[in-house]
Amino acid sequence: MSETDRLPARTPDASGRAAHARDAVDRLCARVPDFPSPGIMFRDLTPVFSDAQAFRAVVDALADAFAGQFDAVAGVEARGFLLAAAVGYATGTGVVTVRKAGKLPRAVYRESYDLEYGQASLEIHQADLPAGTRVLLLDDVLATGGTLAAAGALLEQAGAVVVGCGVVLELADLTGRAALAGRRVHALETV
Numbered sequence: 001m002s003e004t005d006r007l008p009a010r011t012p013d014a015s016g017r018a019a020h021a022r023d024a025v026d027r028l029c030a031r032v033p034d035f036p037s038p039g040i041m042f043r044d045l046t047p048v049f050s051d052a053q054a055f056r057a058v059v060d061a062l063a064d065a066f067a068g069q070f071d072a073v074a075g076v077e078a079r080g081f082l083l084a085a086a087v088g089y090a091t092g093t094g095v096v097t098v099r100k101a102g103k104l105p106r107a108v109y110r111e112s113y114d115l116e117y118g119q120a121s122l123e124i125h126q127a128d129l130p131a132g133t134r135v136l137l138l139d140d141v142l143a144t145g146g147t148l149a150a151a152g153a154l155l156e157q158a159g160a161v162v163v164g165c166g167v168v169l170e171l172a173d174l175t176g177r178a179a180l181a182g183r184r185v186h187a188l189e190t191v
């Protein structure tokens with residue numbers, strides 16, 4: 001098998017890539033009732049990530065949406081890491097990890113927030129970014145918006161300029177955009 005056979009062809013135009021990404025999410029995202037707790041309909045995007053064409057499509061579409069506007073990509077633990085690493089590699093930009101509390105070894109900023117199914121805290125290293133770095137913030141799902149609001153606040157405490165938030169899937173009923181008022185938010189698909 002040649003290199004060309006193994007790598008899916010890149011759709012040539014941005015609107016085609018966006019449509020391809022949306023189709024991939026609609027086709028592959030799994031709905032898991034009562035996870036992680038009763039009453040929650042969990043949207044599992046791991047089948048999108050494990051499909052080569054779908055993964056390339058979502059990474060390309062996220063990069064397209066903010067093309068030329070960022071110097072670094074931040075990903076939220078855990079699935080945001082996959083997206084940030086891929087977009088950072090594809091666009092030649094650095095990657096910043098926004099981690100669950102207690103994982104980073106040097107001085108951190110910390111923010112606590114509420115989720116659809118509990119509470120959590122995120123941390124970022126205080127000194128990983130030059131002041132004024134334009135950062136694109138990525139995660140897989142926008143639900144209540146608590147996670148991205150906390151991550152955006154942390155990046156700003158660390159001196160970054162958050163140019164926008166990109167997600168693969170937005171759960172509109174949970175009104176996460178309201179928690180991100182004032183930020184540019186781009187979702188590849190909304191349900």
Ligand SMILES: O=P(O)(O)OC[C@H]1O[C@H](OP(=O)(O)OP(=O)(O)O)[C@H](O)[C@@H]1O
Nearest residue numbers: 077078079115116142143144145146147
């Ligand atoms: O918009 P919100 O209501 O804040 O929810 C979105 C967050 O919830 C999920 O992660 P989760 O916190 O479950 O952590 P995980 O990545 O460790 O599974 C998802 O990956 C987002 O990060």
Ligand SMILES: Nc1ncnc2[nH]cnc12
Nearest residue numbers: 041042043044116141143
């Ligand atoms: N319903 C849901 N599915 C996937 N991730 C989520 N994060 C918060 N709510 C979620």
